[in-house]
Amino acid sequence: MKGNGKKSVLFAGALVFAVVLVSVLGQFIMPCDPQKTDLSISLLSPNSAFWFGTDKLGRCIFSRILAGAPNTVLSAVIVTAASFAIGTFLGITAAYFGKLYEKVVMTATTLFQAFPKFILIVALAGIMGTGLKNSIIALTLVYWVPYARVSRSLVLEIKHIDYIKAAQICGAGPMAVLFRYILPNIAAPLIVECMLDIGGVILSLASLSYLGLGSAKPAIEWGSMMSEAKQVMLQAPWGIIFPGIAIFIVVSAFNYFGEKLGESFYSDRRKTADTVNKGRCLNRPEPDEPGSSLKNRSAKMFGGDECQDRKTPVK
Amino acid sequence: MIKILRTIVKTALLLIAISLVSFLITFLAPSDAAQIMLEAQGNLVTEETLSVKRAELGLDRPVLVQYGDWLGGALRGDLGRSFKSGKPVRQELLNALPNTALLTIVSTVLSVILAIPAAMMSAKRKNGLLDGALGAVSYILISFPSFFVSLVALYIFALKLGWFNVIGGDRIRDAVLPIGVLSITTAAWMTRQVRSLLLKEYSKDYVFACRSRGAGEGYIMRKHILKNCMLPISTLVGISFASILGGTLIVENVFNWSGMGQLVMKAITNRDYPVIQGYVIFMSLSLLVLNALIDMLYLIVDPRVRAGTEVAGER
Amino acid sequence: MVAVNNVSFSIEEGECVGIIGESGSGKTTLASLIAGFERPDSGKIIFQGKRLYCGQSRTARNQRRNMQVVFQHSASSFQPRSTVLDGVCDGIRYKESAGTAQMRDRAAKALYQVGIPESYFQKKCCELSGGECQRVAIARAISGGPQLILLDEVTSALDVSIQAQIMHLLHDLQHEMSMSYLFISHDIAVVAGLCDKILVLKNGCIIEAGTPRDILHNPKEEYTKQLMLSVLTL
Numbered sequence: 001m002k003g004n005g006k007k008s009v010l011f012a013g014a015l016v017f018a019v020v021l022v023s024v025l026g027q028f029i030m031p032c033d034p035q036k037t038d039l040s041i042s043l044l045s046p047n048s049a050f051w052f053g054t055d056k057l058g059r060c061i062f063s064r065i066l067a068g069a070p071n072t073v074l075s076a077v078i079v080t081a082a083s084f085a086i087g088t089f090l091g092i093t094a095a096y097f098g099k100l101y102e103k104v105v106m107t108a109t110t111l112f113q114a115f116p117k118f119i120l121i122v123a124l125a126g127i128m129g130t131g132l133k134n135s136i137i138a139l140t141l142v143y144w145v146p147y148a149r150v151s152r153s154l155v156l157e158i159k160h161i162d163y164i165k166a167a168q169i170c171g172a173g174p175m176a177v178l179f180r181y182i183l184p185n186i187a188a189p190l191i192v193e194c195m196l197d198i199g200g201v202i203l204s205l206a207s208l209s210y211l212g213l214g215s216a217k218p219a220i221e222w223g224s225m226m227s228e229a230k231q232v233m234l235q236a237p238w239g240i241i242f243p244g245i246a247i248f249i250v251v252s253a254f255n256y257f258g259e260k261l262g263e264s265f266y267s268d269r270r271k272t273a274d275t276v277n278k279g280r281c282l283n284r285p286e287p288d289e290p291g292s293s294l295k296n297r298s299a300k301m302f303g304g305d306e307c308q309d310r311k312t313p314v315k
Numbered sequence: 316m317i318k319i320l321r322t323i324v325k326t327a328l329l330l331i332a333i334s335l336v337s338f339l340i341t342f343l344a345p346s347d348a349a350q351i352m353l354e355a356q357g358n359l360v361t362e363e364t365l366s367v368k369r370a371e372l373g374l375d376r377p378v379l380v381q382y383g384d385w386l387g388g389a390l391r392g393d394l395g396r397s398f399k400s401g402k403p404v405r406q407e408l409l410n411a412l413p414n415t416a417l418l419t420i421v422s423t424v425l426s427v428i429l430a431i432p433a434a435m436m437s438a439k440r441k442n443g444l445l446d447g448a449l450g451a452v453s454y455i456l457i458s459f460p461s462f463f464v465s466l467v468a469l470y471i472f473a474l475k476l477g478w479f480n481v482i483g484g485d486r487i488r489d490a491v492l493p494i495g496v497l498s499i500t501t502a503a504w505m506t507r508q509v510r511s512l513l514l515k516e517y518s519k520d521y522v523f524a525c526r527s528r529g530a531g532e533g534y535i536m537r538k539h540i541l542k543n544c545m546l547p548i549s550t551l552v553g554i555s556f557a558s559i560l561g562g563t564l565i566v567e568n569v570f571n572w573s574g575m576g577q578l579v580m581k582a583i584t585n586r587d588y589p590v591i592q593g594y595v596i597f598m599s600l601s602l603l604v605l606n607a608l609i610d611m612l613y614l615i616v617d618p619r620v621r622a623g624t625e626v627a628g629e630r
Numbered sequence: 631m632v633a634v635n636n637v638s639f640s641i642e643e644g645e646c647v648g649i650i651g652e653s654g655s656g657k658t659t660l661a662s663l664i665a666g667f668e669r670p671d672s673g674k675i676i677f678q679g680k681r682l683y684c685g686q687s688r689t690a691r692n693q694r695r696n697m698q699v700v701f702q703h704s705a706s707s708f709q710p711r712s713t714v715l716d717g718v719c720d721g722i723r724y725k726e727s728a729g730t731a732q733m734r735d736r737a738a739k740a741l742y743q744v745g746i747p748e749s750y751f752q753k754k755c756c757e758l759s760g761g762e763c764q765r766v767a768i769a770r771a772i773s774g775g776p777q778l779i780l781l782d783e784v785t786s787a788l789d790v791s792i793q794a795q796i797m798h799l800l801h802d803l804q805h806e807m808s809m810s811y812l813f814i815s816h817d818i819a820v821v822a823g824l825c826d827k828i829l830v831l832k833n834g835c836i837i838e839a840g841t842p843r844d845i846l847h848n849p850k851e852e853y854t855k856q857l858m859l860s861v862l863t864l
Contacts, residue, residue, distance in 0.1 A: 111332050114606075115599045118561025123337075123595045126583035127344045162707040166770070169665055169699045171691050171724030181709060203460045207565060210462045211580060223460070230466060230569070234474050244463040251458045313457065313504035313558040 005264045012257040016195075019253040023073035026066035034059060034067040034220060043236045052242040055225070056232045061239060065246050068220035073250060075132060076201040079139045084194050086140070087147025092178050092186075094148070095155035105148060112145045117312065121204060125213045132215040135208050139201055150193060154186040188265045195258030199251040200314035206247055222247055318614050326607040330600065334389060337595045338382050341588040349374055351398050351586045394596070395589035397582075404593040407578060415563050415574035417490060422497035422559050427552060429502035434509035435536060441514065453503035461562055465496045465569040493566040500562070501555045512547050516540045546613055553609045557602050633659040635834035638673075641778065646804060646811040648825030648842075650818055650857065656834035657814045661782045664812070665699050666690050678777065695725055698771035702783040704763035708755035714741070714766050715751040721773035740773035741766070743806075744799060761792035765799065772803060778810045785820055797823055818857055822846055830854050 032050070038058035046053045052061035094105040112120070124138035158164065159182075167181045208214050209223030217224075222243040229239030341348075349368035353360050369375050373384065388395065394404040437446040456464065472492060473479040479492055516522070517540065525535050567576035575594060582590035634656040641647045651657050662668045664675055666684040675682040677697065683690040698721070701707040708717045718737040722728060728736070741751065744765040755763055764784060771779050781800070785793040801824055804811060815821050821828055822842040830838040830845065830853070838851045849855045 107332075110329065111336060114329055114333055114603055115336075115595065116557040116560040116602050118558075118564060119595060119598050122561075122564055122579070122583075123340060123591055124343070126579075126591060127340055127588065129345055162701045162703060163709050165665075165667060166699065166701065166707045166767075167720060168667070168686060168691075169694065169697070170720050170770075170774075171695065172720075173688065173691065173724070174686055176724065177686075185710060199458065206460045207462055210460070211564065211568060213583070223462075226463065226466065233466065233470055237470055240463070240466050240470075244459060244466075247460060247463070248455075248458050252454075255454075255458060312554050313501060 005260075005267060009257075009260045009264050012253075012260040015253045016257045019250050020073060020077075022066075023069035023250070026069050030060075030063040030066050032060035032063045034063040035218060036060075043232060045236070046238055053236065053238040055229060055239050056236070061225075061242055064220050064225060065222065065243055068222050068225065068243075069246070069250075071132065071215060071219065071221050072202055072205055072247075075136055075205055076198050079136050079143060079201045079205075080194055080198045082136075082140045083143035083197075084147050084190065087144035088151045088183075088190060090144070091148035091151030092155050092182060095152040095159060096174060096178055096182070102152075106152070109145045109148050112142065115142075117142055118204065118207070118314075121208065122211065122213065125208055130213055130216055132219070132221075135205060135214055138208075139204055143197060143201065146193065146197070147190065151186060151190060154189065155182055158182065158185060189262075192258055192262040192265060195254050195261060198254045199258070200312075202247065202251050202254075203314045319611060322607055322610050322614070326603060330603060331386075333599045333603065334386060334596055335382060337592050337599070338385055339378075340595070341592055342378070344586070344588065346586065347374060348372055348398065348588060351588070355398055355585075389596075394593040397590050398587045399582075399585045399590075404589045407590060408575065408593050408597055411573065411575040411578045414572060415567070415576065418493055418497060418563055418566070418572070418574065419556070419559050421490075421494050422501065422562075423552065423556050425494065425498035426501040426505055426555055426559070429498060430505035430509055431548070433502070433506045434513060435541075437506065437510045438513035438517065439532065439536070446510075449506060453506050456500055456503035457507075460565075461496065461500050462565045462569055464500055465493070465566050468492055468496050469569060489570070489572065493563075493570045493572050496566055497559055497562050501559055504558070505551055505555055508551055509544070509548060512544050513540055516543055546616060549609050549612055553602075553606050556605050560598050560602060632834050634663065634670075637831075637834070637836055639829055639836065639839070641810050641812060643777070644804075644808045644810060645827065646813060646825045648813045648815065648821035648828045649831055650815055650821050650828060651831035652816055652857075654833075655831040657816075657831055658782060659834075660831070661699070661780050661812070661814055665697070665780060666694060691724075695774075696777040697780070698774065698776040698778070699780045699782065700764070700767050700771050700784045702786055704760065704767045704787075705756055707767055708763070710754075710756060712755055713752050714746065714755060714758070717755055717766060718770045718773050721770040725774045737769070737773055740769040743772065743803065744769045760788050761795060764788065764792075764796055768796075768799065768803070772807060772809075775807070776809060778812065781811055781813045783815055784813075786815065786817065793820060800824060818846070830857070 036059060040058065041050075041054050042056050042058040044050055044054045044058075050060050050062065052065065055061055055064070090105050094102040121138050121142050124141060125135050128134040128138065164177060164181055167177050172180070205214065206221075206223035206226075209221040210227045212224070212227065214221045214224055225243045226240050229236065229243075233240060347369070349365050349372055350360060352372070353364060353368055358364060366375075373381060385395070392405055394408070396403055397407055400407070433449055437449050440446055469492065479488060522535060522539070525539065563574060564576040564580070566572065567574050568580060571577075575597075579591055579594040581587075582594070637656075637660060639647065649657050649660065659668065663670050663684070664677075664682075666682065666686075669684045677693065680693055682693050712720075715734060715737055718740055719733050721740070722733050722736055738748070738751070741748075746762065746765055746769060750758070750762070755766060758766065767784075784800075785796055788796065797820060800811070800813075803809070811824070813821060813825055822845070825842060828840060828842055828845045829836050830851070832853050838845065838849070838854050845854060846858065849858055
């Protein structure tokens with residue numbers, strides 16, 4: 001079973017790698033110029049010259065999808081990396097140092113979670129102005145929260161384990177303890193969360209650009225391509241179908257990888273759980289959450305379960 | 316009793332914090348209210364006119380003072396006036412509210428009605444044909460952006476089959492597609508989550524005990540599994556509601572449904588900050604109220620939560 | 631609830647002080663207080679002439695440069711993925727600025743001292759048996775040349791025969807390196823063999839103190855007598 005598990009993780013990882021590779025390098029192997037307009041060949045259905053057809057300005061859709069890929073995929077990676085870094089840092093320091101700092105960070109997370117996610121993203125992006133940079137900022141400001149909460153609860157679990165105390169008595173300072181002893185041992189579920197999140201970020205980015213809040217023209221983005229294509233949907237549905245499928249492929253690849261990672265981690269965890277449990281200090285305090293917020297309760301209920309989806313749906 | 320009071324107090328504090336954040340968001344904008352109003356009224360924008368307008372609007376006062384002022388008004392129900400139309404924000408929101416409320420409330424209820432039986436059937440015959448089919452369909456639905464699903468629905472049912480009009484007409488008929496898309500995409504996500512909850516519950520010891528006592532599957536499902544999962548499911552309903560609120564932004568756009576989503580998108584184009592602010596607050600308030608109700612449901616229903624102890628039988 | 635109540639004692643240089651008591655008597659809390667993981671409500675802890683602060687501040691850490699701890703469950707006192715050599719290097723890494731090669735040499739020396747051969751150096755700590763892992767933990771503790779080691783139930787999770795080996799090792803090390811020990815256990819037999827002075831702890835208070843001979847043969851308190859009775863062989 002373990003062998004099979006590792007294999008599917010590798011396979012899923014290879015898929016993700018292939019997707020990212022195509023996204024980054026695809027722009028160099030485009031058959032046509034994605035910006036070249038030619039009204040005489042507008043709205044052609046897929047044929048041998050234009051594999052995905054042309055849009056209403058006669059531009060090659062296939063090339064435009066390849067050209068728009070870096071925008072979507074790389075931006076999603078940036079958002080995920082940034083929110084992971086910020087959220088995890090805040091979460092682990094909050095759990096480790098505690099006291100007022102922890103209360104402040106946790107209140108901030110509760111606050112951000114009180115807003116409906118997509119609405120806050122749109123409001124932020126809308127107010128800051130259009131542009132990819134603002135979309136990235138808006139998404140990061142919303143997506144950091146789960147990392148903070150999850151990493152904090154993970155740290156609270158292992159904070160009182162002997163090897164942390166051993167490191168402390170050896171003289172390791174707080175930063176050494178956090179980054180050398182704590183972070184590597186809580187990284188796995190966080191990485192799984194990352195992979196599952198990237199899919200969500202891509203969907204949010206596409207939705208933002210569909211609504212007109214993404215990059216300004218002439219930058220190419222899948223969401224805005226589909227929004228333009230809506231007007232001529234009856235004559236040329238391929239303008240919507242192909243970018244949609246592109247999004248689907250990228251999102252599925254990351255989701256699948258996240259799922260497989262999560263499964264392999266969960267089965268590993270079951271095995272090491274017993275050895276770790278033995279060593280726990282008897283007077284380890286419970287993470288105290290008087291009047292637990294809903295999200296924290298749901299995190300406890302859903303932790304380490306079969307369903308590896310994102311814990312919140314994404315529009 | 317005390318816990319209920321605590322929930323209410325926490326909710327009220329959160330509400331104030333939400334209002335503060337919503338108020339502060341507008342300061343992220345590149346241009347301020349004075350500039351926008353001057354431009355909207357076609358006036359000249361110079362340093363002089365700006366500073367005069369700012370003084371008139373009270374924008375030169377410290378931020379907290381401005382917030383206090385605004386909060387005072389908000390508590391009385393006055394959310395300011397739209398930059399564009401000059402009408403009270405509250406009025407604009409209330410005008411658009413019924414249409415959006417129809418979408419959100421019906422979609423939330425429908426998604427629950429769809430998801431729970433689907434999850435039950437999936438869980439009962441795990442890895443069977445139905446489980447596989449439902450799993451595949453829901454996996455696909457959650458990997459496409461909701462605007463894509465909406466566009467496809469529009470294409471198939473409105474354009475090709477002609478069952479619905481693309482542009483306005485009979486209100487109830489027009490609501491079918493947006494509600495359909497919202498409920499089905501949300502139900503897809505919820506089915507997966509509920510299925511996983513049910514399976515987790517199935518694997519618990521007491522189910523084995525029930526079966527060996529001769530209890531039938533249906534009995535076990537109804538009397539035990541569902542009852543025990545009711546609370547986590549209500550958490551899911553809260554999350555779904557948040558997602559549906561965000562989803563209205565998309566579906567109202569695609570299906571040309573004039574509700575609050577359309578209102579705020581226009582406001583974004585017009586840089587009409589008071590409307591955006593009012594929208595964010597209103598939506599967050601709705602979500603907050605629902606979550607508070609769910610929190611209270613937890614307090615009332617689950618004696619273990621009331622006693623403040625960890626859930627029995629789980630590590 | 632008071633875990634440690636009015637406890638006052640001292641450890642001389644090179645002395646081994648044993649603390650015995652049942653679970654809940656406050657032994658581990660005492661160790662936590664000395665190690666700085668918890669803050670005493672009143673009273674002070676003086677180590678090498680200085681009054682100790684608790685917590686993770688630089689001062690607190692510096693004050694405890696010459697103090698080490700060995701825990702009960704050796705497997706969980708090392709990171710899951712750390713190798714034997716790496717784990718022992720932790721004992722030196724933060725106390726002095728030695729180069730990597732030097733650090734590894736000293737770690738290797740400590741491992742030889744506790745009887746762990748070179749073939750074990752690259753194994754993961756979780757692959758070792760209880761006794762071997764506990765030796766590695768001891769190696770980590772001595773690698774920095776400490777003056778005081780707190781040993782919290784270090785043999786309680788081991789088989790009886792392994793217990794004896796570890797006790798001998800600790801005894802030899804103490805004399806080789808002239809360290810002091812604070813040896814905490816619930817097992818009187820183990821404590822008696824190693825320690826110069828024994829304190830009996832009950833409900834957070836020291837109810838009796840004396841040499842092993844005194845405690846074993848002339849227990850004064852009722853509780854101590856009961857503890858002696860519970861030992862089947864001596």
